[in-house]
Amino acid sequence: MDSSQFRKAAHAAIEDIIKYRDTISERNVLPSISPGYLGPLLPDAAPEDGEEWSKIQSDIDRVIMPGLTHWQSPKFMAFYPCNASLPGILGDMYSGAFNAAAFNWICSPAVTELETIVMDWVGKLINLPDCYRSDGEGGGIIQGTASEVVVTAVVAARERILRRRLIDMPEGEEKIDKMAEMRGKLVAMGSEHAHSSTQKAAIIAGTRFRAVPAPQSAGFAVTKAALRKTIEECKARGLEPFYYTATLGSTATCAIDDLVGIAELAKEFPDIWIHVDAAYAGSALICPEYQHLTKPMEDFDSFNFNLHKWLLVNFDCSAFYIKRRKDLIDTYSIVPSYLRNNFSESGLVTDYRDWQIPLGRRFRSLKVWFVLRTYGVNGLRVLIRNHIKLGEYFHSLLLSRTDVFKVITGPAFALTTFVLNPKKVEGATEAQDLLAGNKLTQEVYEAVNRKGEFFLTSGVLDGVYAIRVVSATENAEEKYLKALFEGLIELAGEYRDGYRDKVVEQAI
Amino acid sequence: MDSSQFRKAAHAAIEDIIKYRDTISERNVLPSISPGYLGPLLPDAAPEDGEEWSKIQSDIDRVIMPGLTHWQSPKFMAFYPCNASLPGILGDMYSGAFNAAAFNWICSPAVTELETIVMDWVGKLINLPDCYRSDGEGGGIIQGTASEVVVTAVVAARERILRRRLIDMPEGEEKIDKMAEMRGKLVAMGSEHAHSSTQKAAIIAGTRFRAVPAPQSAGFAVTKAALRKTIEECKARGLEPFYYTATLGSTATCAIDDLVGIAELAKEFPDIWIHVDAAYAGSALICPEYQHLTKPMEDFDSFNFNLHKWLLVNFDCSAFYIKRRKDLIDTYSIVPSYLRNNFSESGLVTDYRDWQIPLGRRFRSLKVWFVLRTYGVNGLRVLIRNHIKLGEYFHSLLLSRTDVFKVITGPAFALTTFVLNPKKVEGATEAQDLLAGNKLTQEVYEAVNRKGEFFLTSGVLDGVYAIRVVSATENAEEKYLKALFEGLIELAGEYRDGYRDKVVEQAI
Incomplete structure (x- = not known):
C-alpha cells in the first residue's frame, strides 16, 4: 500500500466512520448472529498474495458489521458506557503514525x-489533592484498564508492606524465605460490591482476598x-x-464507600x-458539585478512573494516580544492560515502564490531549451534567409507575437499578414474593436483550435480581x-399479567 | 466536532501521516531536546473552552515532533524494530469507530x-503445531506486549502446579494455607539472556527467580x-x-535456546x-526455512511473538498461544453477576477476559487482518528475507575491517553484535585489553547516539560491552x-587512534 493508495483508503474509511456514527441510533444495539457466525464467512488461512483495499473494505460491511455490539449507540445502556469521540480517533491516527514501544524517556520523549x-x-x-501531582512525589500514568491498575496497585502494596516489615533484615536467602512466608499471610480486601478486578488481582498477586x-x-x-x-477478623x-x-x-449500583471514615481508618x-x-x-469529578468527594484522597495511596468510560477518550485509557511514585518504582524497576541510558540514569526523566507491569507503552496521551x-x-x-439529568429523568419515569416498578438504587451518576x-x-x-419478583425481572430483562x-x-443485590439502566453515551x-x-x-x-394491550394503552 | 469538521481534520491528519512517513529518512532518529522540554511549551491546565482543530493540529508540529524518536525511520537500528504500517493505521481507525470494552463474546461478537x-x-x-489451534484444546489471543504475556503465563503456571499437587485436598482454609506455603517455595526460571520480563513477572507473581x-x-x-x-539445584x-x-x-543477541533438548526435559x-x-x-517463522524451529513446541505449554515488532502490525499486538486454554481459564475466570450471560454460560463462545489479566479488550484483530x-x-x-539479507550485508562490512571491528554474534535474524x-x-x-575495548566501544556507541x-x-555480554545493530524497518x-x-x-x-583524516579517507 503506497501513499496514494493509503490516502484513498483512508478517505473511504473516514466516510465509513462518519456514516456509522451518524446512523448508529437506527441500528439494534445487539447483533442477531449466533456463536460461530464468522468462521464460515472467511477463508481458513491468510491469503498468499496481497489483496486490493476495496475488497478488504467491502468485507467490513459484509462480515464485521453484523457481529458488532454498538457501544456508541444511544440505545446502549448496559454495563457502563465506553465512549469514543472523533478527536479521540484522530489521536489514535497520529499515535499509529508515530508508532513506538515507548518504554522509557529516550524511546520517545x-x-x-x-x-x-x-x-x-x-x-x-x-x-x-496536590500530592498526586508530578511536581511533588506523586504523579499520573495512563494504563489500559481499571483491572490492570488494580493489579499494579495490589502487587506494589504487597511488596511495600514486606519492605517495611523487613527493613532491618540483611539481603539474602534468609530474607527471601521470610518474605515468602509473610506473603502467604497477606490479605487484599475489597467491597463485596467492588468490581471483581480486586479479587482477580489478589489471585494474580498470590494473596488471600476478603470481601467487606x-x-x-x-x-x-x-x-x-x-x-x-x-x-x-483477619x-x-x-x-x-x-x-x-x-x-x-x-x-452494580454506583455506590460510594464511606471515604471520609475510611480515611480516618487509614491513619x-x-x-x-x-x-x-x-x-x-x-x-x-470534573464538575465542582462533586469535588468534595476527593478530599479524603489525601490519606489514601492511589486513585484511578477511566477516561474511556465517560470522558470521550477512546478505549483504552485509565488514569492511575499515585501519591508516592517510589511505591511503584521500588517494586517494578529492573534495569538490564540493554535498557540503560544516560537520561534514565540522570534521574531527570520519568521512565513509566517502572510504574507498571508491561514494558512497552503506546502514545495514549495524544487522544486525551485532543x-x-x-x-x-x-x-x-x-x-x-446532561447524563446526570437523563438519569433523573428515567428515575422519574419509574416513579410514575410504582405499580409496575420498584427502584432499588439511584439515580446515582446516571445509573438507576x-x-x-x-x-x-x-x-x-x-420469600415467595422475592422469588416471583426475581423471576419476572429476569424474564423482562432477558426479553429486552433478546x-x-x-x-x-x-x-x-442482596438476593434481589435487579435491572441496571445507565444512559451516558455522547448522543444520549x-x-x-x-x-x-x-x-x-x-x-x-x-x-x-399475561396480557399486553391494556398496559400498552396506559403507557402511550 | 461534527462530522464535517471531522472529515476536514481527518483529511489533514492523513496528509500529515503521509508526509511524516514519506520524509522520515531525512530526519535524525533521535530528538535533540533536553528532559523537561515540553512543559514550558504548553499551558498548565486544560482549556476552559474548546479549541479549533487547526490550532490543535499546528501544535503537533510545534511541540510534539521535536520530541519524537522516529522508530519508523530506516536509521532506527536500536532494540528491535516496532514497525507500523498503513493498513495497520486503517485497522486502528475502524477499531476507534467500533470502540467497545469487548471483554466477553456478547460485548461484540x-x-x-x-x-x-x-x-x-x-x-x-x-x-x-496444531495443538495450539482453537479447534482443539488450545488457541491464540492478542495481548499488548510480551511482558504482559509472560506475567500471564507465570501466574497461570504458579496456580497450575498448586492445583495439581493439592488435587486431593478438600477446599477450605486449610487448603488456602497449604497453597500459600507452597507458593513460597516456587521458582520461575529464565535464561540469563532472556528478556527482563521473566524476572519482573516472578516479582509480580511473588515467586522466586533463577537465571539459567x-x-x-x-x-x-x-x-x-x-x-x-x-x-x-533448586x-x-x-x-x-x-x-x-x-x-x-x-x-541481547537473538540467541535460541536448545529447544529440542529442553523439549526432552519437559517430558x-x-x-x-x-x-x-x-x-x-x-x-x-513465516518463512519455511525457519519452520523446523517450531517442532519442539508440541512439548511446551505456551508461545508468543510480537506482530508489532517485525510483522508490520501497529503497536501493540503480541500473539499468545496456549496449548490447553483450560490452564488459563482455571486461574483467570471469575464471574460476578453483572458479567453473567446466556452465551457465556452455554460454553459455545470464547470469553477472552478469562485468558488474561485485564478485563476490557480492544478490537486489535482488525489491524492484523488488514x-x-x-x-x-x-x-x-x-x-x-530482505532484512535477513541486510543483516548479512552489515556483517560483511564489519568483516571487511577486522582491524577495527570484531563480531561477537550474528548475523542472527538481522541482528549483529x-x-x-x-x-x-x-x-x-x-584484562587490560578487555577494559580498553569496552571503553572504546562504549565511547563510539555513545558518540553515535549523541x-x-x-x-x-x-x-x-559475558563482561564484553558490545554494540547491537538491527536494521529491520519497512523502509530499511x-x-x-x-x-x-x-x-x-x-x-x-x-x-x-586520536586522529581521523586518514581513517576517513580509507572508508570513503
Whole structure:
C-alpha cells in the first residue's frame, strides 16, 4: 500500500466512520448472529498474495458489521458506557503514525512528557489533592484498564508492606524465605460490591482476598465499621491485611464507600494501601458539585478512573494516580544492560515502564490531549451534567409507575437499578414474593436483550435480581429512555399479567 | 466536532501521516531536546473552552515532533524494530469507530470471533503445531506486549502446579494455607539472556527467580544440561521450579535456546510450564526455512511473538498461544453477576477476559487482518528475507575491517553484535585489553547516539560491552547500513587512534 493508495483508503474509511456514527441510533444495539457466525464467512488461512483495499473494505460491511455490539449507540445502556469521540480517533491516527514501544524517556520523549502533562491537567480538573501531582512525589500514568491498575496497585502494596516489615533484615536467602512466608499471610480486601478486578488481582498477586460486607442497609457501600471489622477478623486469624480497594461508584449500583471514615481508618493502619477505584464515576469529578468527594484522597495511596468510560477518550485509557511514585518504582524497576541510558540514569526523566507491569507503552496521551482541547472543560461538564439529568429523568419515569416498578438504587451518576413488581398473590410469604419478583425481572430483562434494540445489564443485590439502566453515551437523549421505558411497560404486561394491550394503552 | 469538521481534520491528519512517513529518512532518529522540554511549551491546565482543530493540529508540529524518536525511520537500528504500517493505521481507525470494552463474546461478537480466526491464521502461518489451534484444546489471543504475556503465563503456571499437587485436598482454609506455603517455595526460571520480563513477572507473581547460565561458549543460549542443573539445584534446596521462559531470539543477541533438548526435559518435568518467548524472531517463522524451529513446541505449554515488532502490525499486538486454554481459564475466570450471560454460560463462545489479566479488550484483530490481507503471505516473506539479507550485508562490512571491528554474534535474524578493537598496547594483559575495548566501544556507541542520526543500543555480554545493530524497518536499505558503517569507521579513528583524516579517507 503506497501513499496514494493509503490516502484513498483512508478517505473511504473516514466516510465509513462518519456514516456509522451518524446512523448508529437506527441500528439494534445487539447483533442477531449466533456463536460461530464468522468462521464460515472467511477463508481458513491468510491469503498468499496481497489483496486490493476495496475488497478488504467491502468485507467490513459484509462480515464485521453484523457481529458488532454498538457501544456508541444511544440505545446502549448496559454495563457502563465506553465512549469514543472523533478527536479521540484522530489521536489514535497520529499515535499509529508515530508508532513506538515507548518504554522509557529516550524511546520517545514526547510520549512520556505529554503523558505527565495531561495527567497533571486531568488531576487538577478532577480536584485530586496536590500530592498526586508530578511536581511533588506523586504523579499520573495512563494504563489500559481499571483491572490492570488494580493489579499494579495490589502487587506494589504487597511488596511495600514486606519492605517495611523487613527493613532491618540483611539481603539474602534468609530474607527471601521470610518474605515468602509473610506473603502467604497477606490479605487484599475489597467491597463485596467492588468490581471483581480486586479479587482477580489478589489471585494474580498470590494473596488471600476478603470481601467487606456492603449490605443494602448501608446503601451497598462499605462503612468504616465494616472495614475495621474485616481488618480485625483477619488479624485475629494471624493474617495481615495489606490492601483495600475503596469504591467511588461501585459496578452494580454506583455506590460510594464511606471515604471520609475510611480515611480516618487509614491513619490507624498506615501499612494498608488504600486504592480508590472510581472507574466510571470519577469522570463526574470534573464538575465542582462533586469535588468534595476527593478530599479524603489525601490519606489514601492511589486513585484511578477511566477516561474511556465517560470522558470521550477512546478505549483504552485509565488514569492511575499515585501519591508516592517510589511505591511503584521500588517494586517494578529492573534495569538490564540493554535498557540503560544516560537520561534514565540522570534521574531527570520519568521512565513509566517502572510504574507498571508491561514494558512497552503506546502514545495514549495524544487522544486525551485532543479530547480535552476539542471539548474544553466546559464542554465536558455539559456532557456529564446532561447524563446526570437523563438519569433523573428515567428515575422519574419509574416513579410514575410504582405499580409496575420498584427502584432499588439511584439515580446515582446516571445509573438507576430497579425491579419489576410481581403480581400480588394472596397469602404469599416474603420469600415467595422475592422469588416471583426475581423471576419476572429476569424474564423482562432477558426479553429486552433478546429483542436487541436496547442493551441492558442486570445484577444481584442482596438476593434481589435487579435491572441496571445507565444512559451516558455522547448522543444520549430523553427519547431513547422514554422508548425503553415504554418497552418495559409493554413487557411487564406480557410477563406479569399475561396480557399486553391494556398496559400498552396506559403507557402511550 | 461534527462530522464535517471531522472529515476536514481527518483529511489533514492523513496528509500529515503521509508526509511524516514519506520524509522520515531525512530526519535524525533521535530528538535533540533536553528532559523537561515540553512543559514550558504548553499551558498548565486544560482549556476552559474548546479549541479549533487547526490550532490543535499546528501544535503537533510545534511541540510534539521535536520530541519524537522516529522508530519508523530506516536509521532506527536500536532494540528491535516496532514497525507500523498503513493498513495497520486503517485497522486502528475502524477499531476507534467500533470502540467497545469487548471483554466477553456478547460485548461484540465480531471482536472475539475475528481474533480467534486471525490467531489461527497466524498460527498456521508460523507452522505452530496444531495443538495450539482453537479447534482443539488450545488457541491464540492478542495481548499488548510480551511482558504482559509472560506475567500471564507465570501466574497461570504458579496456580497450575498448586492445583495439581493439592488435587486431593478438600477446599477450605486449610487448603488456602497449604497453597500459600507452597507458593513460597516456587521458582520461575529464565535464561540469563532472556528478556527482563521473566524476572519482573516472578516479582509480580511473588515467586522466586533463577537465571539459567547461557555463556558465550554456549552461544549465549540455554542448553538442556544448564536447565537441568538449575532445576536440580533448586530441588536440592527444597524449592520447586514451576516455570521456564525458553528464548527463541534473546534480546541481547537473538540467541535460541536448545529447544529440542529442553523439549526432552519437559517430558521429565511435566509440572514445569515451558513458555517460548519469540517476541522478535518469531516473525521469521513465516518463512519455511525457519519452520523446523517450531517442532519442539508440541512439548511446551505456551508461545508468543510480537506482530508489532517485525510483522508490520501497529503497536501493540503480541500473539499468545496456549496449548490447553483450560490452564488459563482455571486461574483467570471469575464471574460476578453483572458479567453473567446466556452465551457465556452455554460454553459455545470464547470469553477472552478469562485468558488474561485485564478485563476490557480492544478490537486489535482488525489491524492484523488488514495487514495480512494487504501484504499477503508472500509480501511479508519478502520483507523478512530482505532484512535477513541486510543483516548479512552489515556483517560483511564489519568483516571487511577486522582491524577495527570484531563480531561477537550474528548475523542472527538481522541482528549483529560487535565491538571495536582497542589500540594494541605492548605488554597489556588480557584484562587490560578487555577494559580498553569496552571503553572504546562504549565511547563510539555513545558518540553515535549523541549525534542522533542513527539510534543503536548496546549490551554487556559475558563482561564484553558490545554494540547491537538491527536494521529491520519497512523502509530499511543497504545505503543506511553503509552510512552507519562509515560513521563508525570515522568515530573509531577519532576515539581509538586520536586522529581521523586518514581513517576517513580509507572508508570513503
